[in-house]
Amino acid sequence: MAREDTDRLAPADRVALLFDGTRRRTRALVTPEGVALRVDIAQRGERVGAFLLDVLFWSLATAAIFVALLIAGAGGMEGDVLTTIVLFLAFLLRNLYFIHFELAWRGRTPGKRICGLRVVDRAGGHLAAGAVVARNLTREVELFLPLEALASVAAANGVAVWAQLATFGWIVAIAAIPFLNRDHLRAGDLIAGTLVIAMPRRALAPELAEDTTDYVFTPAQLRAYGAFELQVLEELLRQGRSQDTRRLHAEVAAKISQRIGWPVPVPELDHERFLRAFYTAERAELEREQLYGRRRDDKDAARQRSTR
Amino acid sequence: MTASAGIPTDAQPASPRLALRSAEFRREREAAWAQLEAILAEIEKRGIKGPAAEDLQRLPILYRGAVSSLSVARTIALDRNLLRYLEDLSLRAFLVVYGPRASAGEGFASFLARGFPAAVRAARWHILIAVLATALGIAAGDMLVSADTDWFSALVPSDLSGGRGPASTAAELRQSEIFAPWEGFVASFVVFANSLFRHNAIIALMAFGLGFLAGVPTLLLLVYNGLTLGAFLAIHAKRGLTIDFLGWISIHGVTELAAIVLAGGGGLVIADAVLFPRRHGRLATLVRKGREATKLGGGAVLMLFVAGLIEGGMRQLVANTDGRFAIAAVTASLWLTYFLSGRRRGARVADGA
Structure with missing residues (x-):
C-alpha cells in the first residue's frame, strides 16, 4: 500500500520523502501569467507557533502602554478606569497589529516572519485589504471573544455552567476546522479566501554538471537509471564533505558500477569524480530523452522501456 | 531574453566534451536571477521603498523572466536544486509584484x-x-x-x-x-x-x-x-x-x-x-x-x-x-x-x- 502510494508521486517528491522523511502538503497557485507555482502549505504547528509569538509581542506592547500610562501619572486614576483603558487599548492594538503587518509586510506578521510563513490569496491574485481585514476580524470571533467570555463567566462565580460549556465547545469546534480540510485553513481563511504557506529559502547551489569528463559511458549504461535516482545522486553530491559522505560515495559508486557493468573497479580516491561524471552523463541523457517526450521517472520505468 | 534560447536544436552524443542544454541555459540567465534575488532581499528587508527606483522599474520584467525561466527549466532541466530555486524565486517575486496595494489606513x-x-x-x-x-x-x-x-x-x-x-x-x-x-x-x-x-x-x-x-x-x-x-x-x-x-x-x-x-x-x-x-x-x-x-x-x-x-x-x-x-x-x-x-x-x- 505504502509502496504504491510513493510510486505515484513525482520524482522530486520521492526525493524529498527520502531525505526529509516527510513531504509537505503542497498546492498549485496559478499566477496571472498562467504558471503554476507549487507552494508548501504551512503546518498547523508552525501556525500555532507564529500565533503564540504574535500574542507575545502584542502582550508586551500592551504591557508597555500600561507602564507608560502609570508613569504619565495615571496612577491617580481609579482602578477600574485604568483597567478599562488598558482593555480597550489591548483590543484596538491586537486588531491593528495583525491587520497592519499583514498589509504592510505583504502577508506577514512578525511571528509569521520568524516562522517563515506567509498569507496569500488562494486564487493566486492580489492579497486584498478586505481579505486581510476579514481573516483577522474573524479571529476575534474565533478565539479572543470566546476566551474573554470564558474568563468573565468564570469570574461570575460559576452560575452558568452551560454557558461555560457552550463557549468551551465553540472554541473546540473552531480549533477543529484546520484539521478538517487539506489546506489547514482556519475559519478566517475560509471566509477571506486566503491560504497560509511556508516559505523555505533555497539558495542556488553551484552547477554540478561538468564541462569535461574523464569517464565515458555508453548510452546502454545510461539507460539503467531514471530521474528519481539522478536527483538522489544530486542530493548526495551536494552534501558537505565528511567521513560519512565519503563512505556513502564509495557505496553508491560500487552499486552503480555493478549495475551498469563498469569493467574496472573505481579507484579509492576517485569515487566522487566518478559519481560526478556519471551524474553529468546521466543528466545529459535523461534531459535529452525528456525533450523528445520520453520521460523516465525511475529505474523501473527505465527497465520496462528497455525490455519492450 | 527569449524562451527559445534554452531549447536545444539538436541532440549531442555523449562524449568527453559535454554540453548540457540545462547548464548552458542556467549560465545565460543566472545573472538576471541574481539581480532579482538582490532586489527581493532589499524589499523583504526594507519594504517596497527600499530598492532604487530603476530597480523597482525592472522588477516586473525580472519577475516575468524568472517565471518564464521556471517554465523552460521544467521542460529541459532535471537539476533538482535549480528547479526548486526557481520555484522559490518566482514565488517570492510573485508575492511582491502581486502583494497588497493598500495600507491599513487606506x-x-x-x-x-x-x-x-x-x-x-x-x-x-x-x-x-x-x-x-x-x-x-x-x-x-x-x-x-x-x-x-x-x-x-x-x-x-x-x-x-x-x-x-x-x-x-x-x-x-x-x-x-x-x-x-x-x-x-x-x-x-x-x-x-x-x-x-x-x-x-x-x-x-x-x-x-x-x-x-x-x-x-x-x-x-x-x-x-x-x-x-x-x-x-x-x-x-x-x-x-x-x-x-x-x-x-x-x-x-x-x-x-x-x-x-x-x-x-x-x-x-x-x-x-x-x-x-x-x-x-x-x-x-x-x-x-x-x-x-x-x-x-x-x-x-x-x-x-x-x-x-x-x-x-x-x-x-x-x-x-x-x-x-x-x-x-x-x-x-x-x-x-x-x-x-x-x-x-x-x-x-x-x-x-
Whole structure:
C-alpha cells in the first residue's frame, strides 16, 4: 500500500520523502501569467507557533502602554478606569497589529516572519485589504471573544455552567476546522479566501554538471537509471564533505558500477569524480530523452522501456 | 531574453566534451536571477521603498523572466536544486509584484467611505430578516411579560436587570434608571461606555460568527435580544412609563439595535452561502459572500462603539425625553444617509474595497 502510494508521486517528491522523511502538503497557485507555482502549505504547528509569538509581542506592547500610562501619572486614576483603558487599548492594538503587518509586510506578521510563513490569496491574485481585514476580524470571533467570555463567566462565580460549556465547545469546534480540510485553513481563511504557506529559502547551489569528463559511458549504461535516482545522486553530491559522505560515495559508486557493468573497479580516491561524471552523463541523457517526450521517472520505468 | 534560447536544436552524443542544454541555459540567465534575488532581499528587508527606483522599474520584467525561466527549466532541466530555486524565486517575486496595494489606513478609509455602506445595501434582504427576528422577539417578550410578570426573571438574566423587575415602582424606575443622575465624565464616557461596548460587541460578533452554523444560532440570538427588550418594555408600560422608556432606550438604541441587526444580517449572509452554495461551489461562495459579511460584522462593531459613547456618556446627560427623541431622530437619519451614500460609485468599486 505504502509502496504504491510513493510510486505515484513525482520524482522530486520521492526525493524529498527520502531525505526529509516527510513531504509537505503542497498546492498549485496559478499566477496571472498562467504558471503554476507549487507552494508548501504551512503546518498547523508552525501556525500555532507564529500565533503564540504574535500574542507575545502584542502582550508586551500592551504591557508597555500600561507602564507608560502609570508613569504619565495615571496612577491617580481609579482602578477600574485604568483597567478599562488598558482593555480597550489591548483590543484596538491586537486588531491593528495583525491587520497592519499583514498589509504592510505583504502577508506577514512578525511571528509569521520568524516562522517563515506567509498569507496569500488562494486564487493566486492580489492579497486584498478586505481579505486581510476579514481573516483577522474573524479571529476575534474565533478565539479572543470566546476566551474573554470564558474568563468573565468564570469570574461570575460559576452560575452558568452551560454557558461555560457552550463557549468551551465553540472554541473546540473552531480549533477543529484546520484539521478538517487539506489546506489547514482556519475559519478566517475560509471566509477571506486566503491560504497560509511556508516559505523555505533555497539558495542556488553551484552547477554540478561538468564541462569535461574523464569517464565515458555508453548510452546502454545510461539507460539503467531514471530521474528519481539522478536527483538522489544530486542530493548526495551536494552534501558537505565528511567521513560519512565519503563512505556513502564509495557505496553508491560500487552499486552503480555493478549495475551498469563498469569493467574496472573505481579507484579509492576517485569515487566522487566518478559519481560526478556519471551524474553529468546521466543528466545529459535523461534531459535529452525528456525533450523528445520520453520521460523516465525511475529505474523501473527505465527497465520496462528497455525490455519492450 | 527569449524562451527559445534554452531549447536545444539538436541532440549531442555523449562524449568527453559535454554540453548540457540545462547548464548552458542556467549560465545565460543566472545573472538576471541574481539581480532579482538582490532586489527581493532589499524589499523583504526594507519594504517596497527600499530598492532604487530603476530597480523597482525592472522588477516586473525580472519577475516575468524568472517565471518564464521556471517554465523552460521544467521542460529541459532535471537539476533538482535549480528547479526548486526557481520555484522559490518566482514565488517570492510573485508575492511582491502581486502583494497588497493598500495600507491599513487606506483600507480603513475606503471601508468607511464605500465598503461598509455598499455591503449594507447588498445584504438588505438578510438584514430585513434580522430585523423581523428582532421585532418578533420584542413583540413576544412584551406579550409574555405583560400577561405574566414571572416571565421577566426567566427572560432577563440578573446582571442585565440590575435590580429592576416587575416589583419596581414608577418612582424607582424614574430615579434610578430613566432619569438617574450623570456620574461624571470619566465614569460615564470611559468605564460605563466601554463595558457597554464590550458587552454589545460580543453579542454582535457572536450573531455574526454563528452564521457558520446555518444561521440558526444567529436567529435565536436576535430573537432573544428582542425578548429582553420586550420584557423591559412591558414592565415600564405597567408603570405608565412607555414614552419615557422609549426615549431612554432610543437615544442609543437606534445605533445599537441597528448594529446588532447588521451583524446578524452578516451572519445570515454567511449562513446563506453555507446552505445554498449555488453554482460556484460552497467554498468559493463562502469566500465571495464572507468578505461582504465581515464588512457588516466589522462595521457593526464600529457602530457599537458610537452607541456605547451615546449610552454610557450622553444618555443621562440629556435628562429629558424630548431631547432624547431628538437625538435618536438625528442619529437615525444620519445612519440612513450614510448607508444610502455613494450608491452610483459604490456599485462599481464595492468589490475592490
